[in-house]
Amino acid sequence: MDYKTVLTTCTYCGCGCNMYLEVMDGRITGTIPCKTSPINEGKLCIKGWNVHEFVQSPKRLTRPMLRKNGDLTEVTWDEALDFTASRIKSIKEKHGNDSIAFLTSAKVTNEENFLLQKFARAAVGTNNIDHCARL
Amino acid sequence: MAGLAAAFGSGAMTNSVAELEDSDCIFITGSNTTSSHPLVAMRINRAVQKGAKLIVADPRNIQIAEMADIRVHQNLGTDVALLNGIMNVIIRNNQHDLKFVESRTEGFEAFKKVIDHYTPEKASEITGVSPENIIRIAECFGSAKKGSIVYCMGITQHTSGVDNVKSLANLAMLTGNIGRSSTGVNPLRGQNNVQGACDMGGLPNVYPGYQAVNGPAIREKFESAWNAELSEKPGLTIPDMLKGLDTGSVKALYVVGENPMLSDPDTVHVEKALKAAELLVVQDIFMTPTAQLAHVVLPGASFAEKEGTFTNTERRVLRVRRAIDPVGDSRTDWQIIQDLSNRFGFQMDYDSPEDIMKEISDVTPSYGGITYKRLSGDGLQWPCPNLDHPGTQFLHKDKFTRGKGVFHAIEHKPPAEVVDDDFPLWMTTGRVYAHYHTGTMTRVSPSLDEEIKEGYLEIHPEDAKNIGVGLGDMIRIISRRGSITARTLITDRVRPGLVFMPFHFVECPANVLTNPAFDPVVKIPEYKVCAVKLEKVSYN
Amino acid sequence: MIEEIKKQVRELLTSGTIKGFLGLREIDGHIAPYLFCDAEDMDSMNLGDYKKPGDARYPLNRILIHLLSHYPDEILGVLVRGCDQRGLNGLYSLNQLDPEKVIPVGIPCPPELAEACECSRPYPENRAVDGQAEGYSNQTLARIAGLDIGKRFEYWMNEFARCIKCYGCRDICPMCICRECSLECGDLVGKGDIPPENPIFHLIRAVHMADRCVDCGLCAEACPADIPLRTLYKKVADIVKKEFDFQAGYQPDAKSPLNVLDQ
Numbered sequence: 056m057d058y059k060t061v062l063t064t065c066t067y068c069g070c071g072c073n074m075y076l077e078v079m080d081g082r083i084t085g086t087i088p089c090k091t092s093p094i095n096e097g098k099l100c101i102k103g104w105n106v107h108e109f110v111q112s113p114k115r116l117t118r119p120m121l122r123k124n125g126d127l128t129e130v131t132w133d134e135a136l137d138f139t140a141s142r143i144k145s146i147k148e149k150h151g152n153d154s155i156a157f158l159t160s161a162k163v164t165n166e167e168n169f170l171l172q173k174f175a176r177a178a179v180g181t182n183n184i185d186h187c188a189r190l
Numbered sequence: 191m192a193g194l195a196a197a198f199g200s201g202a203m204t205n206s207v208a209e210l211e212d213s214d215c216i217f218i219t220g221s222n223t224t225s226s227h228p229l230v231a232m233r234i235n236r237a238v239q240k241g242a243k244l245i246v247a248d249p250r251n252i253q254i255a256e257m258a259d260i261r262v263h264q265n266l267g268t269d270v271a272l273l274n275g276i277m278n279v280i281i282r283n284n285q286h287d288l289k290f291v292e293s294r295t296e297g298f299e300a301f302k303k304v305i306d307h308y309t310p311e312k313a314s315e316i317t318g319v320s321p322e323n324i325i326r327i328a329e330c331f332g333s334a335k336k337g338s339i340v341y342c343m344g345i346t347q348h349t350s351g352v353d354n355v356k357s358l359a360n361l362a363m364l365t366g367n368i369g370r371s372s373t374g375v376n377p378l379r380g381q382n383n384v385q386g387a388c389d390m391g392g393l394p395n396v397y398p399g400y401q402a403v404n405g406p407a408i409r410e411k412f413e414s415a416w417n418a419e420l421s422e423k424p425g426l427t428i429p430d431m432l433k434g435l436d437t438g439s440v441k442a443l444y445v446v447g448e449n450p451m452l453s454d455p456d457t458v459h460v461e462k463a464l465k466a467a468e469l470l471v472v473q474d475i476f477m478t479p480t481a482q483l484a485h486v487v488l489p490g491a492s493f494a495e496k497e498g499t500f501t502n503t504e505r506r507v508l509r510v511r512r513a514i515d516p517v518g519d520s521r522t523d524w525q526i527i528q529d530l531s532n533r534f535g536f537q538m539d540y541d542s543p544e545d546i547m548k549e550i551s552d553v554t555p556s557y558g559g560i561t562y563k564r565l566s567g568d569g570l571q572w573p574c575p576n577l578d579h580p581g582t583q584f585l586h587k588d589k590f591t592r593g594k595g596v597f598h599a600i601e602h603k604p605p606a607e608v609v610d611d612d613f614p615l616w617m618t619t620g621r622v623y624a625h626y627h628t629g630t631m632t633r634v635s636p637s638l639d640e641e642i643k644e645g646y647l648e649i650h651p652e653d654a655k656n657i658g659v660g661l662g663d664m665i666r667i668i669s670r671r672g673s674i675t676a677r678t679l680i681t682d683r684v685r686p687g688l689v690f691m692p693f694h695f696v697e698c699p700a701n702v703l704t705n706p707a708f709d710p711v712v713k714i715p716e717y718k719v720c721a722v723k724l725e726k727v728s729y730n
Numbered sequence: 731m732i733e734e735i736k737k738q739v740r741e742l743l744t745s746g747t748i749k750g751f752l753g754l755r756e757i758d759g760h761i762a763p764y765l766f767c768d769a770e771d772m773d774s775m776n777l778g779d780y781k782k783p784g785d786a787r788y789p790l791n792r793i794l795i796h797l798l799s800h801y802p803d804e805i806l807g808v809l810v811r812g813c814d815q816r817g818l819n820g821l822y823s824l825n826q827l828d829p830e831k832v833i834p835v836g837i838p839c840p841p842e843l844a845e846a847c848e849c850s851r852p853y854p855e856n857r858a859v860d861g862q863a864e865g866y867s868n869q870t871l872a873r874i875a876g877l878d879i880g881k882r883f884e885y886w887m888n889e890f891a892r893c894i895k896c897y898g899c900r901d902i903c904p905m906c907i908c909r910e911c912s913l914e915c916g917d918l919v920g921k922g923d924i925p926p927e928n929p930i931f932h933l934i935r936a937v938h939m940a941d942r943c944v945d946c947g948l949c950a951e952a953c954p955a956d957i958p959l960r961t962l963y964k965k966v967a968d969i970v971k972k973e974f975d976f977q978a979g980y981q982p983d984a985k986s987p988l989n990v991l992d993q
Contacts, residue, residue, distance in 0.1 A: 056750050056801055058765045058793075062758055063502045066493035067626045069379030070207070070229040070771045071502025075762055076494055076513040077793070079800060083494060083513055088952060090897070091760040093568040094207060097573040098954035100228035100636065101624050101896045108635035112516070115475055116489035117518020125488060132513060132521070134528075139486050140533035142469045145436050146442045151344065151707065152421065156440050158429040159392040160447030161381035163490070164498030164510055164545040167523040168383070168390035170538070171446055174527055175425075176391075177418035178536030182425030183440070186392045187381070187448055224924060233952045235892055239956070253924055256891055511757070567759025623894060623924045640914065641895075642922045679922075719927045 062089060066162065067102045076107055083107045123127070140151060147179060156183035193355025194375060194713045197363070198585070199547045199592025201400075203375035203585040205338065205364075206504045206571065209237045213370040215328075215334030219247040219269065219358075220344020220718075223254050225380045227503070227622040229343070243330050247272060247319075248344065249500060250648075250690060251619060251683050259328050264515060266616050266719045267348055267605030268317040275313025275359040276331065277305050277326045277364055281322040284411050285332030287366030289556045294595055295363050301597035308602075333689065337367040343620070347717040349606045351709040356598040371588040379503040381627065382493075382730040386501035387583055389557070389572070391552070396423030399554035415553050418536070427617040428454065429706065431705070435463040442469035445525060447490065451479035452628035452696060455704040455715040456671050473526060476630045479696060489520035493673045496522040499565065501572070505582070507560055508569040526616035604641065605719040606707035613669065613721035615653070615689055619700045620718075622692045629694035645695030646679040649724075661727075667691070669720050675727055689722065731837065735809075736772045736776045738835060739929045742807050742950065743769040745777055748833050749771025749981040750795065751807035752790050754778050763787035763793055777837060784811075784843040789948055791817045791904035802831075810834040813847075813946035815854035817904050820944055823985055826907050847947055847960075851980070854903040870961050886962070892955035899935060899949040899959050905942040905978070906907065912938065932962065940966040944979045 060075035073092035077085040086107050090097035120127040120137035126167075146154055157175045159168050177182045195201035210216060210233040216686075223231040230252055230581045238244050238257055246258040247269075253260040264272045279288050281302065291298050310321035317324075317555040331337050337364055358375050367373040379385050382707050391398040401408045404422045426434060428450065434440030443464070454460045464470055464483045472484040481487050493500075496518040501507050516522060521529075524546065539695045540546045551557050558583075570581040585591065609616055625632040625643035632638040647667060649659075659665050661680045666673055667689070676691065676698040684690050691698040701723040704722045743766065755764040755774040766772065780786040794808050810818065818834060821827040836854035844852035844863040848870060853862040874882060893910045898914060900906045912918055912934050919934060920927045943963040950960040971977050974987035 056765065056767060056804065058797055060492075060675070060746065060762050060764065061492065061511050062509070062760055062762060063507040063511045063513065064382070064502075066382050066500075066631070068227055069382060069384060069503035070227055071382065071500060071504075071506060071508050072229055073508065073760075077796075078347045078513050081514055081767075084796065087788065088902075088914075089760060089762075091567075091780050091787070092502075094506070095229045095954075097846070097951055098229065098232065099896060099898060099952075100894060100954060101641065102483050102626055102632060104898060104901050105631040105635050105637040108637060109631040110492050110494045110514075112476075112634040114477070114634050115492075115517050115520070116487065117520055119489060119519070120487040122485045123197075124961075127482075132519070135486055135488060136526075136530050136533050139469075139471055139488075140530055140535075142485075143442060143444075144534060146469060148203060150441050153423070153425070154439065154441040156426055156434070156443050158386055158428065158431070158443065158445040158448045158450070161384035161387045162447040162493075163523045164383065164493075164496065164543060165385075165386040165390050165501060165507070165550065166498045166543040167446075168387045169525065169546060169550050170524050170527045170531075170540075171862055172391045172398070173416060174531050174534075174536065174538075176397075176403075176412070176420055178531050178534055180419065180421055182421050182423060183431065184392055184425055185428045186384070186387045186395050186430065187428065187453055189451075223892050224892075228896070228954055231894070235955060240776070253891075253894075319914075463896075622922075640921075 060087065064173050065106055067106065069133055072099055074099060074103060074106065083110055094189050143179065152180035153183060155179050156179055159184055159186045193352040194359060194377070196352070197356055197359035197596050197598065198590045200585055202585070203376045203378070203504050204368060204586060205372065205376055209336055209372045209584065210234055210340070211240070211336040213237050213242050213336045215243040215337045216340060217245045217331055217337065218254060218340045221340055221342035221378055222248070222252045222620055223340065223378070225253070226380065226621045228623070230378055245327050245330060246305070249688060259682045260323060261331060262319040262323050263625070264317040264319050266618055266688070267350065268602065269345060269348070269354045270350060270357050270600055271308065271313050271316035271602040272319060272324070274305055274308035274600070275310050275317070276328045276655070277311060277361055278308045278313070279325050279328030280332040280364060281305060283328065283332060285328070286364045288427065290366035291364065294590070295597055296594045297597035297599070301360060301599045304599040304601060324511070328408055331361070332365060334365065336370065337365055338373055338376060339367070340376045340378065343380060344718055346377070347713055348637040348719065349707050349709050350603050351714045352711045353600045353603070356589070358599055359595070360597055363597060369584070370593070372583060376586060382502070383500040385503060385505060386499070389501055394427055397553070398550060399556050405433050412553065421726070429708055429713050429715070432460060432463040435466045437673050438466070441467065443467050444471045445480060446473045448482045449478040449628045449630060451483070452693070452699055452701060455701050455706040455717060457699055457702045458672050460704065473521070473523060476634070478628070478630055488520065488526055489524040490526060490539070491516035491520050499547065505570065505571045506569045507565060509562065509565050528674055541600070556683045569575055582663070606716055607670070607705050607719065607721050609721045613723050615687060615722050615724065617667070617669070617691065617722045618718050618722050619687050619691050619693045619704060622694065625692065625694040625704065627694065629696065632694065645692055645698040645700070646680050647676045648679050648684045648690040650682060650684050650688070651680050654680045657726055661728055666725040667703060667722050668725065669722045671705070672702040674698045674700070674702050689724070731858045731861070732775060732777055734776055735777070735835060735837065738858050739766065739807060740772055741766070742833060747805065748807040749804040753809040754786065754788065754793055758891040763788045763790060765797070779872050782842070783840045787901050788812070788949065789904045790814065790912040791821060795821065795907070798827060798831055805831050805833060806831040807835055810836050810854050811839050812851050812853045813851060813944050816944035817946065819979040819982045820905060820942065824907065840853065843967070845962070847945070849945060868964055871964050872959070874961065887928060889933050889957045891925055891955060893925045893928065893931065894955055895924045895926045895931070896954055898952040898954065900901070902948045902952040904921045904946065905944060936966045940970045940980050941976065944965050
């Protein structure tokens with residue numbers, strides 16, 4: 056029998072509601088609001104109650120893609136990352152650090168935001184990093 | 191946030207959400223709270239049940255306004271005038287907190303000089319709110335013992351966004367409603383981790399923890415922590431990145447989990463800029479309209495597939511936990527970035543997000559005391575400078591972050607675009623209860639899609655009659671930047687002369703219409719005001 | 731009390747009587763629904779008490795239906811209070827659960843919780859531990875019933891006006907088992923705006939609760955608008971009790987009179 060509940064934080068608005076994702080046999084099957092949360096105290100909005108629904112959508116991207124002859128084509132991670140790293144490197148050499156810009160995300164974690172701005176600043180050498188805080 | 195940083199020295203929600211329950215007067219402006227922050231609305235409802243006064247100022251007649259003691263519908267882009275009018279009456283009635291003003295603030299005299307001009311009558315002329323209602327709001331908020339101000343994008347998404355926020359800060363300082371529990375100036379952050387993205391230095395001018403990139407001592411600290419040479423030149427904001435792509439000074443754009451094709455104003459121009467990029471990399475979980483333009487698409491993992499933390503609107507750092515493995519061949523975003531960095535030649539070897547958090551707390555003073563272990567239970571609210579610190583429920587207790595609070599003397603400025611004979615209707619944009627942002631996630635969620643399947647235009651019955659359209663008819667909406675079609679929703683939620691559109695729907699993308707004119711300081715576009723005209727769509 | 735429960739669950743697991751026990755555990759500073767499969771795993775067990783008795787109760791029966799439909803051959807134990815036992819009785823009679831597959835482990839509610847719930851029977855018939863609080867009569871309902879009809883209507887319309895249409899009352903409910911939900915039927919209630927069409931939205935659900943509600947109160951605790959849903963459903967249940975002498979889950983074998991009418 057494989058059933059567990061995993062405590063996490065909602066990915067929609069800025070309230071930061073806590074919920075349990077129900078997982079059975081490796082698939083998320085439902086959401087239960089966390090009663091002991093200091094924020095939502097066991098309540099959720101309609102988005103929170105259904106936050107698990109998009110996760111396993113068949114529309115999710117599952118393979119890296121590269122544009123080849125005008126079309127996005129599925130490739131391996133190695134090919135996608137090697138291509139990206141070498142293109143950023145050659146643009147940096149040719150046009151300078153500040154010809155490269157990064158949009159980080161209000162959707163990803165703190166740790167991921169930290170890492171991307173570190174990559175922009177320390178690896179590429181530019182402060183061209185922003186996100187849609189303004190939206 | 192720049193408005194609050196200028197006034198108080200710290201750009202974040204000053205107080206905590208739960209404290210709202212114990213306020214005796216809550217002033218909401220520019221926030222459709224029940225739709226966009228439902229669990230904040232819960233606390234406000236509870237305060238009202240306990241007898242608190244509720245004031246709602248919003249151009250539309252939103253749900254929470256139904257519960258208000260005083261509700262007013264100001265003209266679009268007239269928030270400064272409304273607030274100045276309210277403060278004029280508070281000073282005239284001697285309801286301001288002179289002791290607080292004298293001991294904790296500066297700039298009051300210059301501020302007062304401007305405020306003295308904004309009689310209720312003058313404010314009424316600009317805002318369309320009656321002088322009587324301005325006086326009622328002033329008397330109500332002026333007599334509050336624990337007054338809270340709550341606002342959202344309806345305040346910030348204007349060319350005068352920073353001025354609007356500074357004016358709210360003025361109101362809080364004038365009445366002494368800051369630095370205590372159940373008071374404060376409380377911006378509700380729109381996205382789950384927008385606070386965290388700012389905290390982590392996802393901004394062109396600051397490192398993590400709002401440490402300026404052009405401060406030599408700070409730069410040296412990061413140079414030694416990261417063993418790299420760092421630039422002291424502040425970077426580009428989104429509007430400037432797009433402009434740079436247009437003019438050729440920016441060649442490559444790397445986008446993680448953002449969708450500027452739908453989220454940024456003047457879509458036609460955004461598309462042209464993105465197409466000009468020599469390299470466009472998009473790391474996302476869905477094939478967004480932005481990803482469709484990319485040279486490289488990297489499949490990231492959703493929140494349910496990773497460990498980490500989000501920081502909510504009240505500065506509370508909360509754990510995110512992995513429920514399932516990343517779907518298909520997708521990877522967590524931190525692993526993608528680390529792998530890319532290593533191939534690029536900059537070594538990163540974190541073994542987990544917890545490992546990254548250790549570095550965050552080392553270099554970010556406000557996160558200094560944050561560890562995963564300490565985040566069990568209620569999480570921690572920054573500033574939390576060390577391991578013994580319990581976190582901070584509300585800011586500016588005995589002194590402001592910057593020392594003294596600053597009053598800013600602010601004049602009303604009209605929005606960048608106003609109605610005229612060619613474009614006679616005001617349009618504003620916002621969210622609906624069942625959808626979120628560009629709809630990338632909510633519209634593939636069957637339960638949410640079932641609730642609202644398509645975009646629409648809210649229009650007052652009078653305007654609908656004038657144009658000759660009925661409920662659910664298709665209508666063309668035209669601004670100086672473009673035109674789109676949508677169905678009508680005829681409702682008195684909007685007043686005559688004002689229309690509203692949600693911006694979640696790719697088939698009727700409201701941001702084709704919106705004005706990219708932005709606030710000169712923080713570069714927030716004026717999503718909340720543009721001028722449009724309507725045409726009936728005829729079927730042949 | 732909890733040590734005795736742990737002991738009994740341990741015995742059920744080690745003897746192989748049950749494959750797993752659906753209860754609650756304390757983890758990461760929170761209380762979470764948890765399927766105990768290992769007798770050695772019992773230390774973190776919690777009965778749903780966080781800051782106050784019973785303030786961290788979860789819809790275990792709802793999860794149980796989900797588990798047993800996925801693992802139809804297994805026998806599972808489940809933690810039950812009085813309301814949960816009524817829920818099991820109701821779900822047996824609605825053919826949602828097979829009593830052969832369920833071993834309830836019953837606990838009585840402390841008086842503080844019973845009073846807060848105004849629960850008429852705050853204990854299951856079979857209890858794993860001693861003790862039983864007395865039942866409480868429904869003062870809140872009596873108070874609202876005492877208002878004249880105009881005031882009563884105004885009271886409820888004011889409460890419903892705060893609704894943000896989260897469907898949480900339905901989504902948390904261990905007795906909401908319909909595959910197609912009338913609340914989502916566009917012909918009955920309009921879509922696309924909040925508050926939803928009132929009073930129809932809430933009355934549709936109230937009618938559906940009349941012969942179902944076991945008075946667990948999880949709906950009211952899940953409501954982000956703090957609408958006193960429990961009181962509303964107590965009212966409709968009260969009507970069914972008076973008219974048909976039926977109370978959901980109180981008599982294990984009784985069938986709902988509304989089902990009988992259906993047939």
